[in-house]
Amino acid sequence: MPRSPRARAAAALAVLLLFPALAAAQELRWGTDPTGGAPFVYKPPGATDADPYIGFEVELADYLAKKLGRTSVLVDGLWKSLPELLDKPRTGEKGIDIVLNGYEDREGLKEKYAATIPYYVYRLALIGRDDDAALNDWGDLRAKPGQPPREVGVLGESAAAKYSKRLYGEDAVLESDDVENVVGMVKDGRMAATVQDNPAAAHFVKKYPELRTVGTGRQPGYYVIYLRKEDDQLRAQLDQAIKDGLADGTLQRIYRKYSIWNEDQEWLAHRYTGAWPTPVDQEELAAEAGGGSIWKLIPQLLKAAGMTVLLAVTSFPLAMIAGMLVALVRVYGLRWLAVPLGVYVEVIRGTPLLLQLYVIFYMLPKAFPALALDPVYAGIIGLAINYSAYEAENYRAGLRAIPRGQMEAALSLGMTRLTALRRIIVPQAFRIVIPPVTNDFIALFKDTSVCSVILITELTRKYNELYNFNRDLVVELAVLTAGLYLVMSYPLALLAGWLERRTHTASGGR
Amino acid sequence: MIRVSNLTKSYGSHRILDDVSLEVRQGEVTALVGPSGGGKSTLLRCINGLEDFQVGEVAVGDVSLVGGKPHPKADLLRLRKRVGMVFQQFHLFPHMSALENVLSGPLYALGESRAGAEPRAKALLERVGLGHKFDARPANLSGGQQQRVAIARALAVNPAAILFDEPTSALDPQMAGEVLAVMRDLARDGQTMIVVTHAMEFARQAHTVHRMVGGRIEKSGPPGEVIE
Numbered sequence: 006m007p008r009s010p011r012a013r014a015a016a017a018l019a020v021l022l023l024f025p026a027l028a029a030a031q032e033l034r035w036g037t038d039p040t041g042g043a044p045f046v047y048k049p050p051g052a053t054d055a056d057p058y059i060g061f062e063v064e065l066a067d068y069l070a071k072k073l074g075r076t077s078v079l080v081d082g083l084w085k086s087l088p089e090l091l092d093k094p095r096t097g098e099k100g101i102d103i104v105l106n107g108y109e110d111r112e113g114l115k116e117k118y119a120a121t122i123p124y125y126v127y128r129l130a131l132i133g134r135d136d137d138a139a140l141n142d143w144g145d146l147r148a149k150p151g152q153p154p155r156e157v158g159v160l161g162e163s164a165a166a167k168y169s170k171r172l173y174g175e176d177a178v179l180e181s182d183d184v185e186n187v188v189g190m191v192k193d194g195r196m197a198a199t200v201q202d203n204p205a206a207a208h209f210v211k212k213y214p215e216l217r218t219v220g221t222g223r224q225p226g227y228y229v230i231y232l233r234k235e236d237d238q239l240r241a242q243l244d245q246a247i248k249d250g251l252a253d254g255t256l257q258r259i260y261r262k263y264s265i266w267n268e269d270q271e272w273l274a275h276r277y278t279g280a281w282p283t284p285v286d287q288e289e290l291a292a293e294a295g296g297g298s299i300w301k302l303i304p305q306l307l308k309a310a311g312m313t314v315l316l317a318v319t320s321f322p323l324a325m326i327a328g329m330l331v332a333l334v335r336v337y338g339l340r341w342l343a344v345p346l347g348v349y350v351e352v353i354r355g356t357p358l359l360l361q362l363y364v365i366f367y368m369l370p371k372a373f374p375a376l377a378l379d380p381v382y383a384g385i386i387g388l389a390i391n392y393s394a395y396e397a398e399n400y401r402a403g404l405r406a407i408p409r410g411q412m413e414a415a416l417s418l419g420m421t422r423l424t425a426l427r428r429i430i431v432p433q434a435f436r437i438v439i440p441p442v443t444n445d446f447i448a449l450f451k452d453t454s455v456c457s458v459i460l461i462t463e464l465t466r467k468y469n470e471l472y473n474f475n476r477d478l479v480v481e482l483a484v485l486t487a488g489l490y491l492v493m494s495y496p497l498a499l500l501a502g503w504l505e506r507r508t509h510t511a512s513g514g515r
Numbered sequence: 516m517i518r519v520s521n522l523t524k525s526y527g528s529h530r531i532l533d534d535v536s537l538e539v540r541q542g543e544v545t546a547l548v549g550p551s552g553g554g555k556s557t558l559l560r561c562i563n564g565l566e567d568f569q570v571g572e573v574a575v576g577d578v579s580l581v582g583g584k585p586h587p588k589a590d591l592l593r594l595r596k597r598v599g600m601v602f603q604q605f606h607l608f609p610h611m612s613a614l615e616n617v618l619s620g621p622l623y624a625l626g627e628s629r630a631g632a633e634p635r636a637k638a639l640l641e642r643v644g645l646g647h648k649f650d651a652r653p654a655n656l657s658g659g660q661q662q663r664v665a666i667a668r669a670l671a672v673n674p675a676a677i678l679f680d681e682p683t684s685a686l687d688p689q690m691a692g693e694v695l696a697v698m699r700d701l702a703r704d705g706q707t708m709i710v711v712t713h714a715m716e717f718a719r720q721a722h723t724v725h726r727m728v729g730g731r732i733e734k735s736g737p738p739g740e741v742i743e
Contacts, residue, residue, distance in 0.1 A: 408604075408606075410602060410604055410606040411606060411608065413565055413600075413602070413606065414600075414602060414606035414607075414608070414665075415608075415619075415623075416565070416591075416595065417563060417565070417595055417599060417600040417669075418595070418599070418619060418620040418623075418624045418668070418669070418672055419592055419595040419596035419620065419624035419625070419672055420619075420620075420623050420624045421588075421592065424623050424624070425623075428619070428623050429608055429619075432610050433608075433609065433610055436610070508610075
């Protein structure tokens with residue numbers, strides 16, 4: 006320590022200034038999705054916000070950081086968009102150095118990002134209910150002639166999703182971002198089975214005695230860490246750290262703690278003398294992913310757009326009818342009816358559509374099993390209820406815009422209130438509300454994308470899915486998807502204009 | 516055939532109508548005159564139940580409305596088919612043609628068929644001088660024409676009496692003249708009418724005139740006596 010106070014102060018200042026730089030250089034920021042759950046990255050039940058995450062990937066990240074002389078910093082994001090974080094700067098709150106979250110070794114991703122050697126060999130496991138006697142092997146889920154396919158839930162856009170679709174067909178596979186929910190549905194008997202990576206499978210089978218694994222693991226694949234292509238040195242360091250961990254038993258210890266060490270990992274440990282062989286089916290997957298042409302994707306987009314149209318054109322008329330009834334009661338009806346309806350409007354308008362769909366599809370059946378709905382019906386009802394609140398306000402404004410004298414003139418002729426509403430008031434109000442109502446209809450087309458959380462494959466979800474496996478076609482896909490939405494909405498705008506013109510001239514140019 | 520007895524309507528402490536009584540016989544044309552705010556329009560609207568009142572009674576033939584409690588819907592319907600109303604602002608239905616406006620009473624209040632009601636409706640429009648405007652929309656009609664359609668519309672349900680609430684106040688003198696001519700025509704044919712008006716030339720030709728000030732009938736009698 007320098008003697009003079011001045012020199013000591015200077016040294017302290019230098020350390021203070023350098024500290025942030027030193028601290029930054031010492032972080033290993035790893036992007037992961039904690040909602041993916043056990044045993045990857047999770048919190049044990051009863052944990053609070055302050056408690057740290059646990060999981061074999063948390064411990065792996067800690068080990069790797071320590072080996073590299075850094076501190077491990079967890080950055081959370083959405084699983085399917087984690088690689089995109091590598092395209093962003095590494096500074097800032099969501100800046101990351103690596104992606105570490107059960108990401109498979111994928112040709113499409115390796116074109117854009119660098120990958121380490123595998124740190125785990127996984128297999129796809131099929132999970133079904135213990136009491137499902139008809140389910141004894143993978144083939145038992147194949148659609149039998151004359152019977153509807155049994156449904157299989159998977160994590161959206163994962164290798165499990167791809168394999169399940171190949172095996173069972175697109176229609177039998179329901180994708181979700183929420184593994185816990187999907188497994189819950191199998192446990193409750195609402196879905197036949199789910200295909201999960203074996204770490205997750207092991208955890209859930211242990212957690213729910215109603216569930217068991219069916220058949221043997223398939224499609225062995227690798228979990229790798231993704232990082233930026235220019236981080237050559239980091240990749241080399243990580244590769245070495247993984248090799249060391251496999252050799253000295255650290256990884257074995259971690260994996261055994263979470264009950265996921267098996268013969269596949271022993272094979273992995275012995276394989277580190279050179280380049281690793283590609284596991285069996287990866288070549289097929291590689292041939293399918295990437296390098297495709299946009300034309301092959303168009304039919305899939307169109308089919309998904311069809312679902313979008315179906316959702317919109319069935320739910321909106323329901324919303325209009327319900328909204329009109331609510332508005333009529335609020336403007337003309339009895340107080341004891343009008344007040345609860347006012348509450349209904351505020352609650353529905355004031356809460357997100359996403360939450361409402363969750364309640365209808367996931368939570369209501371838990372309380373009332375008889376109310377378990379198919380995803381499409383739940384989506385239509387959810388959209389209808391949500392939009393009915395907005396339409397109710399549109400119509401209420403329209404009804405109030407009709408001068409009082411209209412009702413008085415009708416009543417003076419001897420009409421009943423109901424007849425006056427039906428013949429005189431509502432037809433006029435209808436014309437007034439055409440602009441805001443068509444506005445909402447056009448918005449509804451976009452809001453159908455929220456239905457993807459209840460396992461419906463509509464256009465936006467299909468775009469996400471195709472984008473994930475065809476990252477070289479990102480511009481074409483985006484333009485095509487946006488174009489499809491436009492094609493669906495623009496006729497509505499034209500219809501609105503036609504309606505307005507027709508009623509405009511009908512009422513004499515006023 | 517219309518009898519108003521001791522009608523009182525208050526709004527808070529303000530007496531809008533103060534113990535008003537009058538009688539209108541069949542075929543009689545009655546004019547209500549007086550300064551604005553005197554309660555004339557309110558009296559008319561109490562008679563056909565568009566407004567309620569605290570004390571008193573309105574009797575039209577065998578239907579009566581009693582003050583102080585809500586009027587039964589059935590009574591209101593019966594009364595309004597006997598007593599029609601023509602408004603200062605016309606209140607034609609803008610999404611219908613002139614003919615459809617006139618048909619609205621017979622079709623939607625009386626439940627008649629269009630085939631049955633149409634000839635009479637057309638005849639009424641011709642009677643008010645608008646036989647060439649069956650398909651015109653109210654927005655394409657002048658104020659005087661609109662009010663004449665409104666009169667035809669009120670006539671279409673065959674009321675025993677018609678209430679006119681300042682029918683020409685929103686019209687310029689020429690159009691007012693058209694409308695007053697129609698009303699004179701009706702009076703000549705024996706239509707029972709109560710007319711709230713500032714058009715003294717019409718009031719002078721009524722059978723009876725009541726002068727209302729401050730919610731009370733100040734003076735009643737033949738026009739020569741009441742109007743200076």
